[in-house]
Amino acid sequence: xxxxxxxxxxxxxxxxxxxxxxxxxxxxxxxxxxxxxxxxxxxxxxxxxxxxxxxxxxxxxxxxxxxxxxxxxxxxxxxxxxxxxxxxxxxxxxxxxxxxxxxxxxxxxxxxxxxxxxxxxxxxxxxxxxxxxxxxxxxxxxxxxxxxxxxxxxxxxxxxxxxxxxxxxxxxxxxxxxxxxxxxxxxxxxxxxxxxxxxxxxxxxxxx
Amino acid sequence: xxxxxxxxxxxxxxxxxxxxxxxxxxxxxxxxxxxxxxxxxxxxxxxxxxxxxxxxxxxxxxxxxxxxxxxxxxxxxxxxxxxxxxxxxxxxxxxxxxxxxxxxxxxxxxxxxxxxxxxxxxxxxxxxxxxxxxxxxxxxxxxxxxxxxxxxxxxxxxxxxxxxxxxxxxxxxxxxxxxxxxxxxxxxxxxxxxxxxxxxxxxxxxxxxxxxxxxxxxxxxxxxxxxxxxxxxxxxxxxxxxxxxxxxxxxxxxxxxx
Amino acid sequence: xxxxxxxxxxxxxxxxxxxxxxxxxxxxxxxxxxxxxxxxxxxxxxxxxxxxxxxxxxxxxxxxxxxxxxxxxxxxxxxxxxxxxxxxxxxxxx
Numbered sequence: 082x083x084x085x086x087x088x089x090x091x092x093x094x095x096x097x098x099x100x101x102x103x104x105x106x107x108x109x110x111x112x113x114x115x116x117x118x119x120x121x122x123x124x125x126x127x128x129x130x131x132x133x134x135x136x137x138x139x140x141x142x143x144x145x146x147x148x149x150x151x152x153x154x155x156x157x158x159x160x161x162x163x164x165x166x167x168x169x170x171x172x173x174x175x176x177x178x179x180x181x182x183x184x185x186x187x188x189x190x191x192x193x194x195x196x197x198x199x200x201x202x203x204x205x206x207x208x209x210x211x212x213x214x215x216x217x218x219x220x221x222x223x224x225x226x227x228x229x230x231x232x233x234x235x236x237x238x239x240x241x242x243x244x245x246x247x248x249x250x251x252x253x254x255x256x257x258x259x260x261x262x263x264x265x266x267x268x269x270x271x272x273x274x275x276x277x278x279x280x281x282x283x284x285x286x287x288x289x
Numbered sequence: 290x291x292x293x294x295x296x297x298x299x300x301x302x303x304x305x306x307x308x309x310x311x312x313x314x315x316x317x318x319x320x321x322x323x324x325x326x327x328x329x330x331x332x333x334x335x336x337x338x339x340x341x342x343x344x345x346x347x348x349x350x351x352x353x354x355x356x357x358x359x360x361x362x363x364x365x366x367x368x369x370x371x372x373x374x375x376x377x378x379x380x381x382x383x384x385x386x387x388x389x390x391x392x393x394x395x396x397x398x399x400x401x402x403x404x405x406x407x408x409x410x411x412x413x414x415x416x417x418x419x420x421x422x423x424x425x426x427x428x429x430x431x432x433x434x435x436x437x438x439x440x441x442x443x444x445x446x447x448x449x450x451x452x453x454x455x456x457x458x459x460x461x462x463x464x465x466x467x468x469x470x471x472x473x474x475x476x477x478x479x480x481x482x483x484x485x486x487x488x489x490x491x492x493x494x495x496x497x498x499x500x501x502x503x504x505x506x507x508x509x510x511x512x513x514x515x516x517x518x519x520x521x522x523x524x525x526x527x528x529x530x531x532x533x534x535x536x537x538x539x540x541x542x543x544x545x546x547x
Numbered sequence: 548x549x550x551x552x553x554x555x556x557x558x559x560x561x562x563x564x565x566x567x568x569x570x571x572x573x574x575x576x577x578x579x580x581x582x583x584x585x586x587x588x589x590x591x592x593x594x595x596x597x598x599x600x601x602x603x604x605x606x607x608x609x610x611x612x613x614x615x616x617x618x619x620x621x622x623x624x625x626x627x628x629x630x631x632x633x634x635x636x637x638x639x640x641x
Binding site: 356401 | 555556557558559561562565566571573574587589590
């Protein structure tokens, strides 16, 4: 039986008018930066922190915090879109391109694979097609708005993949596993989309 | 008249579905808090401490949903929700600025079986509230007040309520009245009151204050702690350190979602 | 805004959990698969933040329960709960 909603008199959400074409379908603009975390904020010391890219055959490449910092930095300004329907425009980040890291990993013998699983302190994971983190589309980000990325927003470093819903931009990221078959991560196991393109509203499994 | 029979816990009520309640009255409690009195069709009653979910749907289909504790006791046929206005919230400004008597409001409930108290449970009770955490505890105090003297005496209550200033204290006059009863004790602490003629506590709830207000652990009290997460956690930890049985310390954390 | 201040508990998830378990479970006792800690659902820490429900152990932070509602489905993962003890009335003769 269809659930006919009762319309609350005079209720509408407060959304500032967004420039046309800038908001994906079903989203609204926010000027805040809401904190959404699937668990408590981990605290990892930079002296023990590392980032690893590995394949399913045991090859891996590892960077310490300082080794990561020594790689070329980029400062992308991007719009971000959360599946809970808020979008934030012109967010400013600093990080190292995933292309740079993958290039280095493959030179060290790590296999190419069509899918990746990002894994994080605290146990969070998310899966993505490799194509969605290459070609200048993704970073390991450690700066936000000109300052060090705060812990509640994923610091010391998070994955940043702004063209997909923001649950793919895994906070407290510690590495990527390159895998031959897609392996669902934390939210995908419970029904969220394997890819998550906000322009095609790929929120849940089964969305085209 | 809605009944809440003791032998059928409200948690076992059949279907949890959305119903359109009618706003029959609104009451300003403080400059930032307002009570809504609702007539909910087919309401089967509730237990003190339970909450309802409230859902707002806009014409364009946009939806927002929040939970609000029921402030009224099970003895009242109509339910009362006390809402605090969060300036950048989405739902509370609507409930406080826009909603008026005669309007409909979608609710679902009652919900919750853990953070509840019934006057048939004997034994002393400690209630600790931070800010709007007072709301579910007020339902418990009001429920207590409706019982006869003997029953009230078997479950004496002590409330410790932390608010920012005197103007932020919700239900101030009613609490003073409830405290006239020998089985109820109310202690307030104001963390940001500027006026010099406040002679009560002027600091955050700490272990010394809890020790002063609480029942001794030898009396095996039940405790209900409600408010923002950091306050709830620190109070619950301290109560256990003071010797209260952890299984008898129940908590409900309010987020700043508005 | 600190994440820790936004942390709610199992009481906040009670409405949706009613739809999964067909009864209120906030008083149900859960045993954590990871560390063995026992806690009522109402006291577990909730981290769903609008994505779904995530209840974590107060002892070790392991995930006990996850629920996500998507169009046509309510997916539930209880693998973090070793045993869930739901209080019910006395057993009636059929």
